[in-house]
Structure formats: C-alpha cells, structure tokens
Amino acid sequence: MRLLALPDGTTADPDAPHIRVDDLGLTRGDGVFETVLVVDGRPRELTAHLDRLERSARMLDLPVPARDTLERLFATVVAAWPSPGEMAVKVVCTRGAEYGDGTPTVFALAFSIEPHTVERRRRGASVVVLDRGFDPEVVERAPWLLLGAKTLSYAVNMAAQRHAAALGADEVIFRAADGSVLEGPTSTVVVAEGRTLRTPPASSGILPGTTQSALFRAAERAGWATKVEPLRVGELAEADGVFLVSSIRKIVRVHTLDGVVLPDATALWSELTGLYEAEYA
C-alpha cells in the first residue's frame, strides 16, 4: 500500500511518473529527506523530523517549503490512509528541474511497513563495522562534505548495506578513521552500560537521531542517565547492550558484532522499547 501527496494538498498515483529526468534530486542527489513513523494516524516526532529536514536543507543551501506546507503533506496522506496501525511517510525535497523554473520538487510518499522490518525489531540484527573513511576532525572545517545532512546522496549507505549482506550480516555500524563510532547507514547507535545510555554526538559528522532523542527523553524520565559523547568501537563489545535506533525500525538489538555474539540484551531491549512506546501512549 502506498499513497503519494503533493504540496498543493492533492494525492496522486505513486506508480505514475511525476519527476522529470533533469530533476537535480535524480541527477545530482541534490536534495534532502526524512522518514517519519505514523501510528494510528499520529506522526511520531514530526517536529524533530521537520527541524532536521530544515537543518539538512540549510547545509545544502536548499530552499524547502514553509512548515505548514510540509505539515499539510503529512496530514494529506495520514487522512487518506485507509487502515489503523503503523505506516511510514517519506518526505522528499529536491532542488527541482535543472532546466525548469527553479521550483523545488516536494512530495510525501506514505507506505506500509514491510513484515521483515517488523521482524527485525523483534529478532535483532547481526552487524558489521565498516570504515566511513573520514576523520571527525574534518567535519567542522569542511562543511561541503555535508556530513550530518540527510541528503538524497545515499549511494554509499546503500553500498555499505549491500557489503554487509554479502558478508552475511543484517546491518552496518560506520566507524570514523580515528576508530570512533559514527552511525548506521539509516540508524543511530545507542549503547547501554548499567543504567546509562550513550550515543555519539552529531559533531562527529552524523545525523542527530530523532528516535534516539525520543528514547533518551523516555529513559531519563525513568531514571536512566544519558550521555552524548564520543564512543570507541572497542566499547561496543563491552556494553550491556548495543542498539540501532531509527524511526521505522524503532529499537533494534545488535546480537552479533563482526561475527562475535554479544551478551544477550533481550531484557534490556524490552525495557527500552517499553519506555519508548510509553512516550506515545
């Protein structure tokens, strides 16, 4: 099931062509996106997602529509979606057609969440650590590298996922050239140590996590300590639990890291998932 919404508030056939061949989102990966989980008609962390979309757009000098236009895209697909439960909404903004009138391309595509995604939440994931090739030191002085922007230029993220699959793994955690933990290609890394949750800082060249932020909020309320600070790859295997956190997959327990089985964190996963879900009860 899919639904497509356009900025004028209408819906359109998602299987029909809507994009020109010279759209700079297509030919240059020159655009930004967000994917939002909607449960029973309520988008989760919509403000945080739209804040991050605007942050990414600023990093690309990309004009994005006003907040009410973006919110209307969500309202349109949510209202038109026929069933209760979970759905995902991806909103995309590109620089528009290269030979066009300068209008950015904007749309929201709502889609059903695949059964294997739901399975992944429950079963956890085996993960390989792959080098992302940059040193965190470069992030601040080379803004043109767009590190930490959620752009449409995701070919490296997709190639890393394929590389993991070829190694028999489910997911990837990227590390920096200095050995610090970065993020997954489409997720944030969170570790649990005692009653403390840790995640690497956005200043290391990664996306600020919307779901990680919600989880930290929920955990703090339940008495957990949280730390946003650099994390070494070597610390992953020593943690009580390692999790990949993202909007659609929610919280995924890492059960195997580079072929080594980690301590069973199923009970921790259940507790954190309960805290996260209670945020929206």
Next chain:
Amino acid sequence: MRLLALPDGTTADPDAPHIRVDDLGLTRGDGVFETVLVVDGRPRELTAHLDRLERSARMLDLPVPARDTLERLFATVVAAWPSPGEMAVKVVCTRGAEYGDGTPTVFALAFSIEPHTVERRRRGASVVVLDRGFDPEVVERAPWLLLGAKTLSYAVNMAAQRHAAALGADEVIFRAADGSVLEGPTSTVVVAEGRTLRTPPASSGILPGTTQSALFRAAERAGWATKVEPLRVGELAEADGVFLVSSIRKIVRVHTLDGVVLPDATALWSELTGLYEAEYA
C-alpha cells in the same frame, strides 16, 4: 534545446515527468551516469565513457543495459538533434523503482552546451583547493565508499561548487587528507611541467578521466611525456600549467589557485587544446 531518448529507441518530451517518486536514483542517489561530448554528430570517446559507466555500475552491483542498447540511446539523440556543432549527452542508469518490477531506469538526455561553458574554456578558471576528507589509503580496503565511481550521489560535489562560488572562485580541486591532489567535482586535474603532463592515478579514489586519457594520447603522439602518479597540492603552484579537463568543458586553464595568480599558461593551453582537437579532426 534538449532531447530525451528512452531505451526502446524512441524519443520523449524532456519537460514531461518520466520518473517515479520511488525511483532509487532519486531517493538514494543509487545509479550511475556519464556525460559525453558530441561534435557534428560524432560522440567523443564513447567507448571510454561506456567502459567507465560499466565500471561504475560494477562498483554499485548495478545492472546496466547491454552495450548496443546504450549505443542506440546515443544514436537516437544524435540522429534527432537538428543542428551541427557541439551538443552534450548525459546517459543515466538507476536501480529503478523501489516498489516496481525491478527494471532499471535508463535514459539519455541531450542538451545544448551553455555559452558560459564555452566561455570557461577560453577564459580559464579560478580554483580553490578543498579537502575531500578521506585518505587515499582507504580506497582499496573500503569499496563501499564508492570512491572513483561516477554515481548519482553528487551532493558533495555540488556543495563544493557552491562553496567555491561563495568564495568568489569558479571551480574546485579536491585534495585528500594526506595532501595529495584528487580531482575536480566534475573534472580531472592535469599539470604540465616542461614537456611532461601529469595526472593523479585512479587508485587515489578518483574517476579515470576520459578526456584526460584522450589528451595524454594526443600529447604522447606529439612527443610529450605523460605520467600517472600521485601529485602533491604544493606542486600545483610550481607547475608550468594546471588544467581541469572534462568532456564538456574540454581543457580549462587554472589561472588562479586559492587566490594566487599562477604563471600565464595561455600558450600551453592553446597547444594542448590544439593537440586534443586534432584527435578528432
């Protein structure tokens, strides 16, 4: 003037939408491309371009059409183009629609070359050197970084160009973290020292240049020596000439590097341009 050709041998309206919103070329920058110069109906270096397209596709595990299908795309737009002189043809292959039948998206878009591009050849360019953030040492052991693949994920290349423009410069030369010269966002770097041309090797994580290769072939025939070897940023200012070489802009003389005016290489530029053009006479 633009013309769009599809793999079935037909042409289509380039201003009409032809791409679905879930095309992985759009949503993930997951595809490859080449841009070829055509002069008086003859594509330049077509075999080298299609070889490189296939090389890029292999790096992405991306299926691309058979060679004769790709050649037909060129034949279609070249035959339909109404005027003599120069035109550019961009061929794009993506992984196709995420929720489709698995068919890759393939098209060729022919377009007129802008007057400012022709001007750039004659006037040369001011260039800033920008950090590309990786060490060449990572290239071979991290193939998922797709360094040296010509993918649709060009957001960093576009951001670097915008950064240069904000600094008042025309173009960018990327350097690696170790201070070696890489390439321009859409060009190959060539320096002249005496009667020797030098360019960095593809193994440093850059595209093998089709126009650079043609220029070297032409120069060798005229008695020049050529070297494909690492080049340090510091060597640029000491060369007799620094050039950015690409299919559509051909050979562009760098007249200013990081704000410092370089020795006048206009005569060298004329000589090299003459040699390059003679390849196709």
